[in-house]
Amino acid sequence: MASSRTDPPLRDRRFPASHYWLAAALFAAGAVIFTWPWLFGGLTIPWDAKAHFYPQLTFLARSLHDGQLPLWTPNVFGGHPQISDPQSLIFSPPYFLLALLNAVPSFVAFDGVLFAMLVAGGLALIFMFKDHDWHPAGALVTAFAFAFGASNAWRIQHVGQVLSMAWFAIALWLLLRALMRRSPLYGALAGLTAGFMVVDRDQVAYLCVMLLVLFAVWTLVQQRARDESLGQSLWRNVPALSAGIIVGVATIVVPIALTIALAADSNRAVIDYPDAAGGSLHPAAFFTLVSANLFGTDGPMAAYWGPPASEVWGETGLALARNMADVYLGAIPLLALLCLGLVRGGLFARDILMFTVAAVWMTLYALGGYTPAFKLLFALPGSDLFRRPADATFPLGAMLAIIAGYLVHRLASGSLQANARQRTLEIGSAVLAFLACLWIAFDKGRLEQAMLPLVITASFLVLAAVILACARPLARQPLLYIALIAAAMTLDLRINNGPNESTALPAQNFQVLVPGAKDPTLDILRERLAASAAPDRRDRVEMAAIDFHWGNASLSQNFDHWLGYNPLRLKWFADATGAIDAVAVPEQRQFAPLFASYRSPMADLLGVHFIATGVPAEELDKNFKPGDxxxxxxxxxxxxxxxxRALPRVLFATQARQADFDAMIKSGEWPDVDFRKTVLLEHPPASASETREPGSARIVTYGNNEVVIDATSPQGGFLVLNDVWHPWWQVEVDGKQAKLLRANVIFRAVELPPGAHQVRFVFRPFSGLLAQMLGHAPR
Known part of the structure; x- marks a missing residue:
């Protein structure tokens, strides 16, 4: 934000730099206390952080240390384009660096990187306060509330979104500094960090981009206060803005293009309004702004009574996890917002107004279908790529943290005085907020359950009130006040937002995800896979209904699972097989018409040789028969x-038969053919039905992005590779480009002439993307 008329000149700063460095040191110390249970106490960030993101990191690390690029993985969903997946961590600088340095990253290293990014974001906000000569005590409030409050604390398992928020805080600081100093260097750094924010390619990044644009425009308009016209302000900032735009676009253009291409070919190309509205934040979630654990978010799932728990709130139509409805920032930020912001009017101060506007915007977005505003917001370009408006609680938390810190700055600086009437209203607003929590617990019949959280809430509200009341008496002791703020915020957030079932579970619960882990089920699968290995075989497994985190264990253990855990899947694969995003419980193991049971040509072609299920197979497969x-x-x-009956990974078919793959997917009807001899093609050559002598094929090398096969036949035929077809795969026969065929609905094949040939399947996403953009790629 640009300096206003009330900003002091740089040489007349009220607070020396040492005060901010003390604030940064105390924030870092508080961060160690907050994160200790994860980094040193045997706990780890659970759910998506381990079930989804940690296996992505292990695949990335293994690929790099094996000398391979992590562009494609054969380990899940019959093959998946990692380079396009926004959650693969390939384009995440801190995790790419961790993978580069460590072939087998630990849980502690994984969690440590995520917490370190939040600390970096908090430090950036402290430096932002320093740039504006805002009180270091306020800077500490903002840093703590940002890093360990609201969704950054309660939804820390959503790794990509947390990374986006951390980069946003850094980009915001650099952007405002670039505009204040009209610096192309800081503009370029702002563009780079904003680019790092965007490459996580999630809804949080999408919203934060819009906020950065808002702040840039607002700042340029504000600079008119220095006797400039808007045109002059814009012209003088052209170098800084241009540097930021150029660097930012260069950083994101390739990842975004790759992801857009994946989205178009995925099971969820766009999200419609009703689906998005199902991810709205229930208005009652804002009770947690006052009392973090009012609804029992930190306890057993059975004890949770907050929205959208249907037995308490009725049918809401929402599909949100319980921790998505917690936005607690701390008692000091709450009282600052209520008393200093609303009652004393600090929310509308010129210096902070753009953050207030942004907070209102993010609130309306998060509430989604609960306000008519979301229909307009959902019409913004790109909104229909995302399914959960409640994700706006991430940037909302950041906005409220910044506003609260600014209000503490105003209080501690003596520039936000109150009269007797306002002081009475302040006490009344705090008491009313507490009573509202008491009332909702009573109204829902959960007063007894909520009593302990309410007692804790009352205690911290009193502590916060005392500390805020000390702001002016301690005006001549700023270092003492900074230390008091640090201690209070650390204690508050450590107790109220500390480890719980949503954010921390014993690391030993997830040992199956550690590469090379010893586990009875994994040991049997490994032994069987090794015993069945053959020149033409690379068998797949199925692991279904065992536990939530088992879906992507194959990425860590380096064997091929035809299922997996990922909200994004290739559409043709999902349609043909029935694969959904997770297989944690029996009802999630769905069968499609073309894969109607375990005794299916699709199961055989996929090479699903070994199957591990958490319940007997007949409970999953309703068509199961003895002997299947x-x-x-x-x-x-x-x-x-x-x-x-599982078939080899490579087959040599001597004839081809025409088939309508779309019709087969709908009907589930397979032609009666022997897939060891016959391949189904949508457009087979005229000579494909001729009877030919058998051929043979064997795998020479099999990597992420290249599969080399030797094939021999006296009269030619079709080499079939039972890996999922994708338009970015190419095939070469004896070093010459050949036509890649889509075979047997979802697999790859190439026609071969008589004789001995070496066939090379190569994944080339960049040339494939270019061809697709030019309309030259096969569909």
């Missing part, structure tokens, strides 16, 4: 079966 699968083991977690 052969039981081969039983562990504490799983029933383990063999599918003796």
């Amino acid at each position: 699968l052969v039981p081969i083991g039983r562990t504490k977690q799983a029933y383990i079966y063999e599918n003796p």
Whole structure:
């Protein structure tokens, strides 16, 4: 934000730099206290952080240390374009660096990087306060509330979104500094960090981009206060803004283009309004701004009674996890917002007004379908790529943290006085906020359950009131006041937003995700896969209904799972197989018409040789018949079966038959053919039906992005690779480009002439993307 008429000249700063460095040091110390249970106490960030993001990191690290690029993975969903996946961490600088330095990153390292990014964001906001000569005590309030408050604390398992918020705080500081100093260097740095924010390609990044644009425009308009016209202000900032735009666009253009291409080919190309509205934030969630654990968010799931729990609130139509409805920032920020912001009018001060406007915007967005405003907001370009307006609680928390810190600055600086009437209203507003929590607990019949959280809330409200009341008496002791703020914020957030079932579970619960982990179920699968290995085989497994975090274990353990855990999947694969985003519980193991049971040509073509299920297979497969699968083991977690009909990864078909793949996907009807001899093609050559002598094929090398196969046949035919087809895969026969065919609905094939040939399948996403953009890629 540009300096206003009331900003002091740089040489007349009220607060020396040492005060901000003390604030930064105290914030870092508080961060150590807050994060200790994760980094040193045997706990780890659970749910998506481990079930989804940690396996992505292990695949990235293994690929880099094996000398391979992590462009494509064969380990999940029959093959998946990692380079396009916004959650693969490939374009995340801190995690890419961790993968580069460590072949097997630990849980502590994974969590440590995420917390370090939040600390970096908090430090950036302290420096932003320094740039504006705002009180270091206010800077501390903002840093703590940003890093360890609201969604950054309660939804820390959503790694990509937390990273986006951390980069946003850094980009915001650099952007405002660039505009204050009209500096192309800081403009370029702002563009770079904003680009790092965007490459996580989530809704939080999308919203934060709009906020950065808002802040840039607002700042340029404000600079008119220095006797400039808007045109002059814009012209003088052209170098800084241009540097930021150029660097930012250069940083994001490739990742964004890759992800847009994946989205167009995925199971969720766009989200319609009703689906998005189902991810709205329930208005009752704002009770947690007053009392963090009012609804029992930190306890057992069975004890949670907040929205959208249907037995308490009725049918809401919402699809949100309980921790998505917690926005607690701390008692000091709450009282600052209520008393200093609303009652004394500090929310509308010129210096902070743009953050207030942004907070209102993010509130309306988060509430989604609960306000008519969301229909207009959902019409913004790009909104229909995202399914959960409640994600706006991330930037909302940041806006409220900054506003609260600014209000503490005004109080501690003596520039926000109150009269007797206002002081009475302040006490009344704080008491009313507490009584509202008491009333909702009573109204919903949960007063007894809410009593302990309410007692804790009352205690911290009193502590916060005392500390805020000390602001003026301690005006001549700023270092003491800074220390008091640091201690209070650390204690408050450590107790109210500290480790709980949503954010911290024992690390040992997730050991199956550690590369090379010893586990009875994994051991049996590894042994069986090794025993079945052959020149033409690379068998797949299925792991279903075992536990939430098992879906992507194959990424960590480096074997091929035909399912996985990911909200994004290739559409043709999902339609043909019925694969959904997760297989944590029995009802999530869905069968499609073309994959109607375990005794299916699709299961055989996928090479699903071994199947581990958390319940007996017949409870998953309603068409199951005795003999369909052969039981081969039983562990504490799983029933383990063999599918003796599983086909090799490579086949040599001597003839082709025409088939309508779309019709097959809808009807579920397979032609009666022997897939060891016949391949289904949508447009087979005229000679494809001729009878030919058999051929053979064997895998020479199999990597992420390249599969080399030797094939021999006396009369030619079709080499079939039972990996998922994608237009960015190319094929070469004896070093010459050949036509890649889509075979057997979702797999790859190439026609070969008679003789011995070396076939090379290569994944080339960048040339493939260019061809797709030019309309030259096969669909």
